[in-house]
Amino acid sequence: MQKQSTIQAMKIAGKGALMLLSERSIKWQLVAGALITITGICVGLTPFEWALQTLAIGLVLCTEGVNTAIEHLADFVEPKYDLAIGRLKDIAAGAVFLAAMTALLVATFIYLPKLL
Numbered sequence: 001m002q003k004q005s006t007i008q009a010m011k012i013a014g015k016g017a018l019m020l021l022s023e024r025s026i027k028w029q030l031v032a033g034a035l036i037t038i039t040g041i042c043v044g045l046t047p048f049e050w051a052l053q054t055l056a057i058g059l060v061l062c063t064e065g066v067n068t069a070i071e072h073l074a075d076f077v078e079p080k081y082d083l084a085i086g087r088l089k090d091i092a093a094g095a096v097f098l099a100a101m102t103a104l105l106v107a108t109f110i111y112l113p114k115l116l
Contacts, residue, residue, distance in 0.1 A: 020065050025096075029064050033057040036107060049110045056103035063099040067092040 004012075020026045040053055070092040074085045 020068060023064075023068050025064055025068065026061065029060055033061070039111070043111065043114050045110065052106050053110060056106040060096070060099045060103050063096045067096045 021030075036053065036057070040050065045053065071089055074089055078085045
């Protein structure tokens with residue numbers, strides 16, 4: 001098998017990112033990220049706060065992407081309900097939950113002092 005170039009790899013990654021945009025869960029995460037970004041503009045975040053917020057949003061989007069890939073792979077491997085596959089999907093969803101809770105904690109640290 002021939003090794004792909006960096007440009008080819010980036011094209012494939014871009015295609016995957018575009019495929020993610022069709023996923024309902026990613027759309028919801030993007031809406032949440034956009035709303036918190038608009039809020040950041042309104043309250044005037046510092047560069048450090050922007051960095052933290054951007055990392056938190058990215059963490060959630062990345063874990064959501066990995067979760068989506070795991071779910072699609074699991075459904076491909078075993079289309080019918082399977083206890084082990086269900087557990088795998090639950091663990092992947094749990095990772096998204098932990099990332100979202102981390103992002104919520106970051107948002108609390110950033111925005112609570114600004115609201116008080």
